[in-house]
Amino acid sequence: LHDAKACEIIGALHERGLSERWIEEDAERRGRKARLNMLREAKSREGQVRNRLEAQLARHRPELLELLELNSASLIAHIGALGGPEQVHILADLARKTLRQAGRRGLDEQKIEAIIESAGNTLGMPCVLEEREHLRQLANELLDIAKRLKRLEEEIKREVGEDHVMADLAPQLGATTTLVLFALLGTPAAYPSAHSYCKAIGLNLKERSSGKHKGQLSITKRGPSLGRFYLYFAALRLIAKEPVVGRWFRAKTQRPGAVKGKQIVELMRRIAKGIWHHAQGRAFAIEKLFGPAPVALS
DSSP states (O other): OOOHHHHHHHHHHHHTTOOOOOOOOOHHHHHHHHHHHHHHHHHHHHHHHHHHHHHHHHHHOTTHHHHSOTTOHHHHHHHHHHOSHHHHHHTHHHHHHHHHHHHTTSSOHHHHHHHHHHHHTOOSOOOOHHHHHHHHHHHHHHHHHHHHHHHHHHHHHHHHHHSHHHHHHHHHHOHHHHHHHHHHHOOGGGSSSHHHHHHHHTOOEEEOOOSSOOOOEEEOOOSOHHHHHHHHHHHHHHHHHOHHHHHHHHHHHTSTTOOHHHHHHHHHHHHHHHHHHHHTTOOOOGGGGSOHHHHHTO
16 A cells, blocks of 8 residues: 555665564453443434434423423433423323432422423424424433443443552543543553653644744644543543642642643643553552642642
C-alpha cells in the first residue's frame, strides 16, 4: 500500500535501529476494548432514543416535560406502560401505580396527581394508535438500554476490582475512566517514564514558533481522544469533590491572566504522571500531585 519512496524510508529507519517491534494486543486488553465499545454504543443509542422521545412528547404531551425530567425513571416507565396521554387519563389507577413503583419515594402524591391531571388537559396533539405504540416503543427501548448499561458498568467495576493496580485508582478516577486508560494505553508500567505515558495520551506540550513568531504551548492530542475525554471529566470531578484539588485549582485560576481550561489540562497531566508512578509501585495519593506552594496560597 506504500509507494517505493515510503518503503525505502521505512527500511532505512529500520536498518538504523529506530523502529520498534509491533506486539499484538493480548486477549485481556482486546476484551477490555470490546467492553468499552459496547458501553459507548449503548450510551450513543441512549442519547438518540432519548432525543426522539423528547420530540414526540413535545408534540403530544408537552406538559409532562415540565413536571418530570426527561431522564427521569418515572417518566420513562410511565410512558412505557401507558403510551399517550389518553391512556393515562382513562387508566388513571394504573398510571398512579406505575408512577409510585418507578418513583419510589422521589414522587409525592401531589406530583403524581398533577401528572395524571396534565394528561387529561394536555394541549398536545392527540395520538393515533401507531403514535401511542411509538411512544411506548421508545420508552421501553430506553429501559432496555438502562439495564444493559447497568450490567456493563457492574462488569467494569468487577474487572477493575480484580486488578490491584486499577483497584487503587478507581476510587479517585472512577472505574470506567480507569478501565478506559488501561484498555487504550495498556499498563502504565510498560512505559519508560511518566513523560512517555503523558505523550501516549497526547498530553505532552508542543510549541509552534518561527524566527518572527513566538507560539503558545499546547498539547499535541496525538493519543486516543477517548482517554483524554474521560480523564478530563475525572479532573473536573476531583476539582469538585477533593478539597486539596479545589484549593489548588482556585489558587491557580485566581492569578492574573489565568485560563481555567489550561489549569484543567495541567491537572490532567499531573494525574497521568501520578498513574505512571502508581504503576511503578508507589501509592496513588491526590496530595502527592501538588507541591505545597499553590495550595498554601488559598
